[in-house]
Amino acid sequence: MSEKNVLSDFKPDGHNHEACIDTALATASTVCRERGLRLTPLRQRVLELVWQQHMPVGAYDLLDALRSDGRRADPPTVYRALEFLLENGFVHRIESLNAYVGCGEPKHAHSAQFLICGNCNRVAELEDPAISQIISEKADGLGFRISQQTIEVTGLCGECREHAPA
Amino acid sequence: MSEKNVLSDFKPDGHNHEACIDTALATASTVCRERGLRLTPLRQRVLELVWQQHMPVGAYDLLDALRSDGRRADPPTVYRALEFLLENGFVHRIESLNAYVGCGEPKHAHSAQFLICGNCNRVAELEDPAISQIISEKADGLGFRISQQTIEVTGLCGECREHAPA
DNA sequence: TCGCTGATGTTATACTATAACAACAAGGTG
DNA sequence: CACCTTGTTGTTATAGTATAACATCAGCGA
Ligand SMILES: [Zn+2]
Ligand SMILES: [Zn+2]
Ligand SMILES: [Zn+2]
Ligand SMILES: [Zn+2]
Numbered sequence: 001m002s003e004k005n006v007l008s009d010f011k012p013d014g015h016n017h018e019a020c021i022d023t024a025l026a027t028a029s030t031v032c033r034e035r036g037l038r039l040t041p042l043r044q045r046v047l048e049l050v051w052q053q054h055m056p057v058g059a060y061d062l063l064d065a066l067r068s069d070g071r072r073a074d075p076p077t078v079y080r081a082l083e084f085l086l087e088n089g090f091v092h093r094i095e096s097l098n099a100y101v102g103c104g105e106p107k108h109a110h111s112a113q114f115l116i117c118g119n120c121n122r123v124a125e126l127e128d129p130a131i132s133q134i135i136s137e138k139a140d141g142l143g144f145r146i147s148q149q150t151i152e153v154t155g156l157c158g159e160c161r162e163h164a165p166a
Numbered sequence: 167m168s169e170k171n172v173l174s175d176f177k178p179d180g181h182n183h184e185a186c187i188d189t190a191l192a193t194a195s196t197v198c199r200e201r202g203l204r205l206t207p208l209r210q211r212v213l214e215l216v217w218q219q220h221m222p223v224g225a226y227d228l229l230d231a232l233r234s235d236g237r238r239a240d241p242p243t244v245y246r247a248l249e250f251l252l253e254n255g256f257v258h259r260i261e262s263l264n265a266y267v268g269c270g271e272p273k274h275a276h277s278a279q280f281l282i283c284g285n286c287n288r289v290a291e292l293e294d295p296a297i298s299q300i301i302s303e304k305a306d307g308l309g310f311r312i313s314q315q316t317i318e319v320t321g322l323c324g325e326c327r328e329h330a331p332a
Numbered sequence: 333t334c335g336c337t338g339a340t341g342t343t344a345t346a347c348t349a350t351a352a353c354a355a356c357a358a359g360g361t362g
Numbered sequence: 363c364a365c366c367t368t369g370t371t372g373t374t375a376t377a378g379t380a381t382a383a384c385a386t387c388a389g390c391g392a
Contacts, residue, residue: 042339075381138292142176147284225348
């Protein structure tokens, strides 16, 4: 099965995660330059912190991390950075967890679907037109005009299925 | 188009909403009797309050309403009632709003999809197997075992589209 | 240099949810 | 009836998430 619709699959332990972070930061830098956005040191650092792992991270965890940097930080500091990163597609918010995760494809706006492992907390991001379209069709049938889709699926990733069979 | 998959469509102003509330309470009563659950006065009242309108209501709004009843109430009062109602399928939680809405079909467990009007705040509840299934298929293709789907679509309902064209 | 704009600093507060233990009510058992 | 068990509710305190409002600062162009 083609994985063209998977923006970010579940990443195995031991993959080259430094490369994930570097790519995310480089892409953000490029996109900001192209769009005339200011990727300030604070915003870049928050983005880097969000990308520390392939799992959603809470705003107050980010706050603690900023403070560990030695930086003075309070809630608006992190929420404003997140607002910028969300608006410009560098991170997504996971509504069901009140948490934030790096976007695997920030170069174009998209409607994503998330698979969230309840055991290891890792997240996969899909951008599957078939899912979006069938929802759009059903909404159209009711006269509803969609502006945003929130699709978050909880369960067990393949790796956790094997190690924690039910 | 058949509406078999619509558990609760957008309700027009002026419909017989007393009947909606009465039906919801009667159904809850029946289901609780069948299952040996205790629909206490508090739980019944919270369910009735959730059903006051066809839109999601926040826990603290319910709390205020309980206090307006003259009842002494604190957060655990309403959260415990909501926990009971959620566990037994009488209400759903809308993650993207931190709010709760009455379920249109509590007699059997189901995975619902919600359409939420950003203008009038009314909600429609779907139970569309085609949506659930395509998500399940995609998840299967990645080795993911689903335990729960959160599908919340924001936009404009038909009525609001007409009155607030964009 | 001045003044504008956007970003960040800072303080305070609002909103959402749960932990922990006490009191109470209903139903079964002796 | 006295007693116990279980589940529900009362009560106090606190945890967790997010934003309002105003001050300050840095960069940039007039
Ligand atoms: Zn990685
Ligand atoms: Zn996992
Ligand atoms: Zn109604
Ligand atoms: Zn509407």
